[in-house]
Amino acid sequence: MGLFSKDIKSMEDLFQHQLEDIYYAEQQIEKNLPTMAEKATSPELKAGFEKHLRETRTHVQRLEQVFAVIGKEAKGVDCEAIDGIIKEAKHVAKNVDDKEVLDAALLASAQAVEHYEITRYGTLIAWAKELGYTAAVKPLEANLNEEYATDKTLTSLAEKRVNRLAAA
Ligand SMILES: [Fe+2]
Numbered sequence: 001m002g003l004f005s006k007d008i009k010s011m012e013d014l015f016q017h018q019l020e021d022i023y024y025a026e027q028q029i030e031k032n033l034p035t036m037a038e039k040a041t042s043p044e045l046k047a048g049f050e051k052h053l054r055e056t057r058t059h060v061q062r063l064e065q066v067f068a069v070i071g072k073e074a075k076g077v078d079c080e081a082i083d084g085i086i087k088e089a090k091h092v093a094k095n096v097d098d099k100e101v102l103d104a105a106l107l108a109s110a111q112a113v114e115h116y117e118i119t120r121y122g123t124l125i126a127w128a129k130e131l132g133y134t135a136a137v138k139p140l141e142a143n144l145n146e147e148y149a150t151d152k153t154l155t156s157l158a159e160k161r162v163n164r165l166a167a168a
């Protein structure tokens with residue numbers, strides 16, 4: 001995000017900018033999750049990506065509610081951070097042949113995405129409270145909770161993978 005851009009003058013501007021940033025990020029994630037689901041070998045991982053794709057569509061809609069709360073039009077702003085994470089994920093996935101290793105790479109990339117979202121939502125919730133955007137807190141928290149749950153699922157899938165390898 002262009003954090004130092006001159007048109008961000010107040011906390012309200014900063015909140016709006018951060019909201020546009022995560023709105024863009026969620027849309028990029030929505031665009032890329034189908035490919036990740038396609039590439040996953042483990043049926044559980046595939047199902048996990050498909051479930052989170054459905055949730056991500058809801059995240060976009062909840063963010064539109066937040067735009068409505070602050071009386072601004074829903075629009076995204078290029079987010080270099082999520083672009084970088086997704087670009088790296090694609091690059092790694094393209095260079096992995098072994099299916100087992102590819103699943104590990106997809107898990108790691110997906111966790112990087114979730115952690116990015118978690119940090120963004122944490123900040124937005126704190127700022128929404130600070131600015132008195134009370135009605136924005138609930139939809140933001142709903143998104144955050146689903147990111148947490150997804151991260152937890154990914155961790156348990158990663159652990160299962162390691163245990164499976166150890167038992168082989
Ligand atoms: Fe999300």
Ligand SMILES: [Fe+2]
Nearest residue numbers: 114117147150
């Ligand atoms: Fe997510």
